[in-house]
Structure formats: C-alpha cells, structure tokens
Amino acid sequence: MTNKAPLYFLLAMVVILSSLPMFVSCKKDKDDDDTFTYSTSQQTTLVKGFGLQSDADVLASLDSVHFTIDYDKGLIYNADSLPVGTNITKLKVIVEFLNTVNSAVFQISGAKVQADTAINYTTSMSQSIDFSGKTLLKVTSADQSQVKEYEIKVLVHKVKPDTLIWGQSWRRDLPGYSSDLTAYKVVEQGSLLRAIAYDGNHCRLLTALTPYQETWTEQEVSLPFIPKVNTLTATFDNLYMLSSDDVLYTSTDGVDWTSCGVTWCALLGAYENKVLGVISDGDTYIHDEYPRDPEFLGYELDEDFPVAHSSDMIVVYNSWSVAPQAMIVGGIDRNGNFLKDTWGYDGNHWGKINNIHSDVLPKLADATLFSYYTFKSLSGVRRYARQSTWYLMGGRMADGTLNSDIYLSNTKGVTWTEADTTMVQPNFMPRFYGAQAIVGEETLSAPSRMPSRAAAAMSTWNCPFIYLFGGYNVDGNLLPNVWRGVYNRLTNTPLY
Numbered sequence: 001m002t003n004k005a006p007l008y009f010l011l012a013m014v015v016i017l018s019s020l021p022m023f024v025s026c027k028k029d030k031d032d033d034d035t036f037t038y039s040t041s042q043q044t045t046l047v048k049g050f051g052l053q054s055d056a057d058v059l060a061s062l063d064s065v066h067f068t069i070d071y072d073k074g075l076i077y078n079a080d081s082l083p084v085g086t087n088i089t090k091l092k093v094i095v096e097f098l099n100t101v102n103s104a105v106f107q108i109s110g111a112k113v114q115a116d117t118a119i120n121y122t123t124s125m126s127q128s129i130d131f132s133g134k135t136l137l138k139v140t141s142a143d144q145s146q147v148k149e150y151e152i153k154v155l156v157h158k159v160k161p162d163t164l165i166w167g168q169s170w171r172r173d174l175p176g177y178s179s180d181l182t183a184y185k186v187v188e189q190g191s192l193l194r195a196i197a198y199d200g201n202h203c204r205l206l207t208a209l210t211p212y213q214e215t216w217t218e219q220e221v222s223l224p225f226i227p228k229v230n231t232l233t234a235t236f237d238n239l240y241m242l243s244s245d246d247v248l249y250t251s252t253d254g255v256d257w258t259s260c261g262v263t264w265c266a267l268l269g270a271y272e273n274k275v276l277g278v279i280s281d282g283d284t285y286i287h288d289e290y291p292r293d294p295e296f297l298g299y300e301l302d303e304d305f306p307v308a309h310s311s312d313m314i315v316v317y318n319s320w321s322v323a324p325q326a327m328i329v330g331g332i333d334r335n336g337n338f339l340k341d342t343w344g345y346d347g348n349h350w351g352k353i354n355n356i357h358s359d360v361l362p363k364l365a366d367a368t369l370f371s372y373y374t375f376k377s378l379s380g381v382r383r384y385a386r387q388s389t390w391y392l393m394g395g396r397m398a399d400g401t402l403n404s405d406i407y408l409s410n411t412k413g414v415t416w417t418e419a420d421t422t423m424v425q426p427n428f429m430p431r432f433y434g435a436q437a438i439v440g441e442e443t444l445s446a447p448s449r450m451p452s453r454a455a456a457a458m459s460t461w462n463c464p465f466i467y468l469f470g471g472y473n474v475d476g477n478l479l480p481n482v483w484r485g486v487y488n489r490l491t492n493t494p495l496y
Contacts (some may be wrong), residue, residue, distance in 0.1 A: 044141035045148035049096030161489035164423040170484035183229035211467035269313025306331025311369035323347035330364040338363035342413035367395030370437035402431035435471025
C-alpha cells in the first residue's frame with residue numbers, strides 16, 4: 001500500500017517554503033544588482049524601497065535620488081549627497097514594504113523647521129517631513145510581534161563637489177630648489193619623472209617615480225652645451241633639449257647627452273617615439289621631426305603658426321581618429337604676435353582645430369595645458385559621469401600681465417569655455433607662466449561607514465591629483481613651489 005501525504009500537509013509545506021528567506025533589493029536603478037538576504041521575522045518589517053517625491057521647487061529630478069537600505073544597521077541614506085544648499089525641511093516620501101505592516105511611524109526630533117512630532121506614514125502618506133534633524137522610521141509588523149527602527153538620513157554636500165581645490169597646506173618646495181636657480185622643468189619619461197635644474201653654470205638632474213614623492217634622487221650633470229631648459233621634452237625612451245645655439249641634443253638617462261645633428265628654432269613636443277620641431281631658414285619656417293621617417297617631407301608653416309612659447313604639447317587618444325592627436329595652444333608667431341589658437345597634429349600634418357566662432361581664449365604665451373577631468377550630469381537622473389577635459393592655466397599676455405583664469409575644453413580643443421567661480425586659481429596661489437602640470441594618482445581611503453553604491457564595499461580607490469611644478473612670476477623669477485590640486489568630486493568614495 002502506497003502512503004500519500006494528505007492535501008493539507010502539502011498546502012502547509014507551500015506556505016512554509018514561501019516564507020523562507022528570500023532575496024530583496026532596495027529601491028534602485030535598473031543597473032543596480034545589490035541584494036540582501038533576511039530571515040522570516042525580519043521580512044515582516046522590511047523596508048524594500050525608499051524615495052522622495054518629485055518637487056522641482058526643491059531640486060530637479062528629486063524623485064530619482066537613490067536611497068540605500070542597510071537593514072542590519074537600520075540605516076536608510078542617499079550615498080550621492082544632494083547639492084550644497086538643498087532645502088530638506090519639507091520633503092514628501094515614498095516608502096515600500098515587503099509585507100503589509102501594522103504601522104510605519106516617522107519620529108522627527110531636533111529639526112530646523114518642523115517641531116518634534118510623530119507621523120504615521122500608513123495613514124498620512126502625503127505629509128511633508130523635515131529631515132534637517134534626526135528622523136527615525138519605526139515599523140511594526142502586521143501581527144505587531146516585530147518592531148524595527150530605521151534612521152533616515154537625507155545627505156547634503158557641505159562643499160560643492162564640482163569644485164577645483166588647491167590646498168594651501170598642500171604646497172611644498174620644488175624638488176631640488178635653491179635660490180640661485182634660473183631655470184627648471186619637469187617631464188615624464190616613460191614611468192619616470194625627470195627634472196632639470198639650472199643656475200646658469202651648473203646643471204642637476206632630479207628623478208622620481210611619482211609627482212608626490214618627497215625626496216627625488218639628484219646628480220650633477222656636465223652638459224656639453226648651454227641648455228634652453230624650457231625646451232626639455234621626453235618620449236618614452238629619450239630626453240631631448242635645445243642648446244643656446246638651437247642644436248637638438250638627446251639623452252637616454254639625462255646624464256650623457258649627444259647632438260642629433262639638427263638645428264631647430266623651436267622644439268614643440270614629443271609624439272610617440274619622435275619629437276616635432278621647427279626649422280628656421282631666413283624668413284622661411286619648416287616643420288621637422290626627429291628621428292625623421294624616410295618618407296617625411298618637411299613643409300612650410302602656416303603664417304600664424306607659433307614659432308615660440310606655445311604651451312607644452314599634449315597627446316590624446318580618441319575613438320574618432322586612427323592616430324593619436326597632439327595639440328598645442330597659444331604662443332608667438334614669426335612676427336612677434338601673441339596667439340590664442342589651438343593647433344592639432346594627426347601624425348602627418350598640423351592644422352588649426354579651434355572653432356573660430358568660439359572666441360573665448362585670450363592670446364597667451366607659455367600657458368600650461370594638461371588633460372584632466374570634469375563631471376557632467378546625466379539627463380533625467382541624479383547621476384554624474386566623468387569626462388576628459390583639457391585645462392589651460394597661467395601664461396603671459398602681450399601687455400606683460402599674467403593670466404589668472406582657467407579655461408576648459410571637453411571637445412579636444414575645438415571649443416573652449418571660461419571656468420566658473422567653482423574652478424578658479426585662488427588668491428594665495430601666485431600668477432605664473434611656464435609651469436608644468438603632471439597628473440598623478442594617489443590611493444585614498446574611505447572613512448568608516450562612508451556611504452557607497454558600489455557593488456562591493458569600496459574602502460580605497462585611486463584619485464588623480466594635479467601637481468603644478470614651478471613656473472615663473474611676472475618678473476621672470478623661478479617660483480619655488482609645487483602646488484597640488486584636485487577636482488573635489490574625485491575625492492568622494494566612488495558610488496558606482
């Protein structure tokens with residue numbers, strides 16, 4: 001005889017299985033995959049979603065602000081803090097529960113506007129809440145056997161995240177600086193940083209692995225020529241520099257230098273494994289490169305191409321060109337005129353790339369050009385994406401004054417904008433020309449319990465800092481410091 005389980009027993013098993021622990025996610029964007037496991041008793045008081053109702057008078061896309069629910073810690077918070085100054089004293093919420101609850105009571109205390117009070121969300125869903133004090137949400141299960149408290153935090157930035165910061169306390173001495181130095185330049189040679197320090201008679205080579213290295217190795221160098229230190233340039237393998245009589249010299253280690261056998265009036269910069277320059281033959285100026293490709297044919301410069309004092313050349317890679325793009329900004333032409341144009345090199349030819357209808361840049365010589373980052377908001381949601389951005393700082397103007405503004409380009413130099421008041425050079429930082437900007441990553445650590453939306457808890461991350469080396473003041477004297485700057489949002493714990 002076959003034993004069969006009674007029907008009521010099978011039904012009971014279904015009920016039991018349906019109440020076993022399950023995976024529940026908080027209210028989240030579609031691309032979030034954070035999930036949590038809870039016991040049966042916890043599920044009866046589980047808040048599975050929390051958000052703010054739309055209110056354009058408070059903030060655009062307020063209803064898209066993401067809140068993380070930490071059941072174990074009893075904490076609900078928005079990891080991506082709201083902008084500085086957001087008014088959080090009158091917000092309406094949306095709360096979702098995994099199961100039906102008996103009550104969900106907000107307890108408000110110490111708020112700026114709202115008096116200490118209790119609001120039962122289950123009966124007063126449309127009532128506003130002041131989150132400027134302490135806010136607790138007390139959830140009671142439907143059978144009143146379980147009670148769970150959550151602390152609700154609506155976080156607001158205390159400092160604008162989209163701010164460029166130059167910490168005065170971060171300033172330090174230029175490596176190898178002495179008061180008798182007349183010229184100084186730093187370049188990146190492969191994985192090394194190389195600096196030439198020159199006092200008019202003696203030359204020192206300084207080497208480091210990172211721009212924030214406290215002590216750089218130093219050694220005296222006996223050069224077989226008088227150097228134009230401002231022309232120091234590096235490919236991955238070699239250093240290059242012009243002599244006072246415009247002969248190009250090269251070195252693999254910065255100690256032993258040999259002539260390349262070419263004479264240039266300008267050394268523009270490094271492009272892959274070669275350097276680009278300009279030959280002067282009377283009133284004729286010719287583009288040149290070293291080492292020369294067997295098929296290379298020099299060609300004459302455009303009339304308004306800079307023959308001196310352009311920014312250092314930077315090389316960028318992008319998806320819309322086969323070869324990397326090299327760029328310079330500003331400089332002085334053959335007739336002594338100051339320039340404001342952006343010129344690009346595609347591996348074969350130079351061309352002017354800035355939009356003539358975007359007349360933003362001033363005419364500058366010896367400006368500092370570097371590639372860094374800004375952030376842009378994504379349409380319709382409170383999320384931000386990092387974007388590569390060119391920065392142009394410092395430089396000399398034709399009237400002898402020094403530029404104090406910062407200019408930005410998110411279009412690889414085609415268009416430029418003047419940075420707003422959140423990205424200015426502070427008054428305690430001297431105006432300069434001819435400085436070098438090196439971007440180096442440092443490892444930052446998150447404070448304990450720092451909110452994050454990353455799939456896994458993130459305690460450390462690499463943050464890129466700007467290091468601004470030396471430069472010269474309005475009188476042409478070498479500035480003795482390294483300034484350290486950072487885009488503030490990059491110092492926040494990554495959210496995604």
